[in-house]
Amino acid sequence: MTTKSVPLATPVVPAKRPSSNLIATITSWRVLLSIAILCLLPWVLPSKALAVNVLIYGVLAMGYNLLFGYTGLLSFGHAAFFGAGAYITGIAIGQFGVPWYGAVLLGVVGGGVLAFVIGGLSIRTRGIYFSMVTLALAQLVYHVGLQASSWTGGENGLRGFTVAKIDLFGVSINFLDPVNKYYILMVFAALALWFVSRVLNSPFGAAIEAIRENETRARACGYDVERTKLLSFVLSGLICALAGTMSALHLAFVPLDVLHYQTSGMIVMMTLLGGASSFFGPFVGAFAFLLMEDVFSLWTSHWQIIVGSIFILFVLFLPKGIWGTFLAKVIR
Amino acid sequence: MSDKIDSLIRRKISRRAALVGLSAGASFIAMPWVARAADDTIRIGFPTPLTGPYAAEAKDQVKSAELAVKLVNDKGGVAGRKVELLVRDGKLNGGEAATRTLELIEKDKVHAVVGALSSAVQLAVNEVTRARGVIYVSISQSDTINEVKDFSKYTFHEALNPHMTTAAVARHAIKKGNKVAHLVADYAYGHEMLRGFKRALTTIGAESVGELLHPIGAPDYSTLMPRLRAMKPDVLCISNFGRDQANSIKQAADFGMKQQMKIVVPVLLHNQRLAVGPEVFEGVVGGANYYWELEQQLPSAKAFNDAFRAANGGAIPTDYGAYGFTGISSLLLAMQAAGGPDTDKVVAALEGLKYDVAKGAQHYRKCDHQSVQSVLVLESKKKADMKSANDFFKIVENEKPSEDVLRSCKELGFPA
């Protein structure tokens, strides 16, 4: 995982040419820029539900990318944190009557705690072994979701916690209305974007990238590699759990599938499609993946052959993903 | 065959087909998404798992549903308005199906939703339609959807439920004093079937000698066979669905279990019998909502089969496929009676509806909106006894529709 370029976080090329200036400008304004684009999303996409999914999976892929793209750890188990966030939010609202904001907070914290446990166990292993330990532990979480059916609804999924309206500053907003729902959930996405941007700009951000580039050297430089990896794992888990809480609020339903390994696989694919180790990449990947699925699955029930072929072509010809390739073009 | 479906679906989305050629680039932003014009077409959303392990069943459902819509449109539509079916791929995933249902309601402004295959996915769709007051006719087996916790006054359950299915099957396949072992898929569907069977066994006076649960989607059952054999049962009830059914019956046959015991399943699936062949299924008894040879008993089945054959090049409708027809037909009949798609009027009409569109008399019970209907008990035929390529099963019994075979409204938690 040493060949990835990281144009956004560490601009290698001196900012002399105009295109590089553009990149620098984009980088410094990346959070506001993302929010501006997100504001437009529901009006350009085929449906509001799809736009909400781009928010959810964008946040999910972004959280995942903190660990995968920036720290260089390939986890196959991030469905666990996404699912934990979703389940905890749903259970808190439906079975304990916690108000929605409290439930979101609980979901995020719960996902973080789970990430601490799974991360603590799995960072002892390396490479593909790490991937498989995360997969195995996430499967155990799936199993709990399936078996603890009095809490989770089991295979039938978690139901009965519809948030119909949200009271904000004395105003009651109809949360079933797709536009309201989108913009409320967008606030969560914006917070996540801001948070990740801050993390990447901090000394911690430099530390995780140092570990990705060369773990031995990072250790020699005095970084506490294990603690940094664990912290990155937990932060990544927190953001993925936030995506889970958003998904629970959005659908008012948690399918057991959120914990399935296919969800973990989808997160990896979205991130790679957009371009790992770039700030916008995961969001672009989630956007492209969901749009492809939505449009092609309407067109033919054999949509998977098209999506599969596109993946192959991407790996062969655009290995940096959509956004990574775009950046490379602009910088050159 | 699948090309035909593709073209059917494509026709429905012609308005959007032009967009497909566009890549996911900036050109999308320039493209105005035309809001659906306010015409007076009655639109029915149909989320179904066109991809995934139940795709074959789902495609049969689409064919049947398309047929039901076509028959109504040929007669001038509902209250003079054309009916349009919007098929969407739910991918056998609750989240996907819920999202597609949201799109159908919010963007396509459908008047009602019919569909979903698998007990989990229908509950996901139910959650979406319930919150938004949209009519939903569910066409997949579940006991949970009848219970008061998941009840929606807008939801009608057209499919059989595990309770009534197992009761009918047990009555005709298991005798007093039989020893019965259970192999059960470890999820809601399997548990509901097991509960149903056990209850029926008590009534019959048969004995349960043991039960083994297996993980959903398990490809191998070899490690379960020695224990099942050691229970020395007269009957082995296998309560699972889809590929699991095909795999477990096949492996039970490979292990020579059929020489010692009779195999009984809650739902005998046409497509799984097709997938593993007559030798493996020979003698297996199970329930069904529909079987094409009903046409020898019922004029409505004959009419349905004939129309289906004409529309699909001589093919016959299958069990889960027929749900697409009965589900859509009952809804359209109610809309006709209500004079249009007005939700409250259609709900009232569905509650009072008596219909016979394919399988004899049916009606929705008032308290839980469960369709009271006949249950077929079938036995898989020997290859030598098959009179045609589609002659899979013998009809052992056609249990008449009766509310007595359902759990009482009180038991489900509804006020008496």
Add this chain to the structure above:
Amino acid sequence: MDAELILIQLFSGVALGAILVITALGLSIIFGMLGVVNFAHGALFMVGAYGGLWVASLTGSFWWGLLVAPIMIGLFGMIIEWLLVRPLYGRSVDDPLLLTFGLSYVLVEAVRIVFGNDGIPFPTPSQLTGVANLGIGYFPIYRLFVIVVVAVVLLLLWLALEKTKFGLIVRAGARDPTIMRVLGVNISKVWLLVFGVGVGLAALGGVLAGPMRTVNPEMGSLVLIEAFVVTVIGGLGSLLGSVVAGLLVGIAISMTALFAPELGTIVMFALMALILLVRPRGLFGKTA
């Protein structure tokens, strides 16, 4: 619970283990030698089952299917290596992973288009139908046959890798491809062949599984995971590791079935987590 039941259960575990070994071998070889994470392994397993079925229906004999289909699909695997995987050597490990993931989508959908979504019956060859009485219980003759085939394949692989010059090159190439190039060995050709053999083994697993399970487009999805688990428990690049791990997982599943069969899938993951936490490189993995 009597001793006889425990014995037959143990035997079922070994038999299941043999099936797991054959499904994992191809993945293990490609993984160990080329460092390629082949996510299309499950799909190729499934294509193998369809290929075997197709050849068997053309020739009217299961045996031709068993022999020809794996070779045919192994050749197809070589085309994949040459056309798709080769450009990715030297890039990060994610690239082949993503590519083979895409490939699995394409293969599964292609099979759906050609053969339909329904499963297809794959009858047990008439010579191998029926059950054998093992003294401790009954077992299908076909499954006993599968154990024999797996043993033969393992023996041949071991001979090829340990006793031939080609095997020496493969093992050396896995350790240090650059040196091999310097020594004038055409390592691309070796990799092409290794990939072909790995894919052929996946297909062989599929043909063998056909008469035991239903043949359908989705039959490979769990196989991929099972194969990964076995490979990783055994330790990457270790053939012996895969064999031991396969038998271990098989026995773990069958012993679980004695008291809680519903844990049959999860036990495999629990076992993997446990082993990797104690031995971070699997049972027989090389230390760095």
